[in-house]
Amino acid sequence: MRNPRSGRSSRHQRNQSSGGREGGGAPAGSCWLFGTHAVAAALANPRRVFQRLLVTEGDHPALLAAREAGARLTIEPELAQRAKLDELLGAEAVHQGVAALVKLLPNLTLDEALERPGPVLVLDQVTDPRNVGAILRSAAAFGAACLVVQDRNAPEETAVLAKAASGALETVPMVREVNLSRAIEALQKGGCWTVGLDAGGGLLDGPSFEGRRVALVLGAEGKGLRRLTRESCDEIAGLYMPGDMESLNVSVAAAVGLYELARVRMPSTYQPAATKKPT
Template identity: 70%
Template sequence: MTRGQLMPKTARMNMRPSRRRPGRPVGPADSSPPAAAAPPPRGRRPAPERGGQERGRAEVAPRGTCWLYGTHAVMAALSNPRRRLRQLLTTAEAQAALEERMGGSLPIQPQRVDRARIDAICGRDAVHQGVALLADLLETPALEDIVERPGPVLLLDQVTDPRNIGAILRSAAAFGAAAVIVQDRNAPEETGALAKAASGALEVVPLVRVVNLSRTIDALKSHGMWTVGLDAGGGILDGASFRQRRVALVLGAEGAGLRRLTREHCDEIAGLAMTGDMESLNVSNAAAVALYEMSRPRGV
C-alpha cells in the first residue's frame, strides 16, 4: 500500500488464515445442568449445534447461547440487563476477584469449578482467567433503531476473523460508534473469542447482521448517511470535512479489500494518510485510525 491509501486489494495481511467458525465454541456444564434454554431472541437466527473449534478443542453450547470468558467480557455481560444469564463458572481465585470488582454481589450464583473444567469449555488455549459465563445471544436490533443512535456506523465487508471484529467493536465503543454491521453469511458467530477481543464492547455496541450489505448501504443513504469506503483508489479520509454529515465507514475483508459491488454503492472511496514506511494496516487497526480521524477536533 502506498502512502495515503488503505489496504489495497493485493495487500498481504500478516494474520492467521480465517475460517468459518462453528456455531458455538463450548458446552454444557457440570453435574447440575443449566436452566432450560428459552427460544432464541426474535430477530436472531439460532446457532447450529456443532462442536466449537476455537483454539484447542472446546465443548458445545446449547442452541441460542454462547460461552463468554475472560474477566472484562464476563463483567460486561453480567452488567448488561439485555443479557439473559444461564450459568457462571469460576475458579476460587476468579470468583473472589470478580466479586471484588463488581462490588461484592453477582447477578447470578457462581458455580465453583477447577481450571481444567473451564479449559474444556473454552478450549485449552483460551485466556479465560478462570471465569466462563453461559448466556443467551444478544438480540439483533433493527436498522431503523441503529440510525436513531448517535455516532458513525461501521460496515464490514466479509471480515471473517472474530478477533478482528472484536477489536473493531472495542474501537467502536471507544469512539462512540452507533453500531457495527456485518454480512450474516460471511461473518463469524458471536463467540467467546470475539467477546474476549472486544473486552466488553460487545455489550455496548450493537453487532448487527444483515443479509445484503449493498442494500444496507443504500438504506443508510436513505436515512441521510454519507457512506465512505476505506480502500485504495480514492482520496484521503478527512474527518473534519464530515462534521456536518452522518458518516457510515465501510471496511473490506482481510487481504481482499472491498468487493466491486460494495465500492460502487459507496458515496466515495478514501484511504488513510500514512507517513511511515508500512504498506498496509490490519483491518482492525485501520478501523481505529479511521474512527479517530472522524472524531478529531477541526484543525488538529
C-alpha cells in the same frame, strides 16, 4: 427501512449447537464467554440472560467489577477448578478463571441501531472473530453507534470474539444484514454519508465531514472492498500513511479511521488524562 433476516436463525443454531472448543459445546441460541472483561461487561448488561456462571474464586475480579458497575447478579456463581474450565473451554482459552454460558444477545434492526448517536462501521466480509472483536473495542472507544456486517460472511457471537472485544460486545450492537449493498443504501436514506475506506480515492479527512453522520465501510484484508460494495459508497477515501507499509490490519485501519472521524467532535479544551508517575 426494511431489515431482512432470512436464514439467520437456522445458521445461528448450526453454529452454536456444534460449539467447538471455543464454545464449550453450547446449546443452540447460547454461547460461552470467558475472560474477566468479557464476563464483567456481560454481567453489567441487563440484556444478557445467564444460564451458568463458573468462577475459580468467590470474589473473582469479574464479579467485583460487575458489582462496582452497579450490576445485580441474576445467577448464583458456581465454584469450579481451573482444570474444569480448561476442559470445558479448551486448554488454549485464556479464561482468567471465569466463564459464563449466556443466551445470544437479542437482535437490533438497523433502524433501532441508528437511534444511537455516533458514526457507523460497516464490514464487508471481515471473517476473523479476533479482528471483529478488536473493531468492536475501537467502536466502543470512539463512540460508534453500531457495527453492520453481512450475515453469511461474518463471525457469530463467540467467546473468542467477545474476548477480543474486551467487553465492547455488550455495548456496541452488531447488526446483521443479508444484503450489504441494500444496507448501505438504507444507511444513506437514514442520513449517513458512506465512505469506503480503500485506496484509489482521496484521503480521509475527519474535519471535512463536520455536520455529516458518516458510515465507514471496510473490506476484508487482502481482498479489500468488493466491487458492488465499493460502487455503493458515496465516496472512497484512504488513510494517510507516509511510511513504507501500503496497508494496515483491518482492525487497526478501523481504529485510525474512527479517530480521524472523532477529530471533528474533539472539544478545543480537551486534555488527555494525566498519567500517574511511577512510585
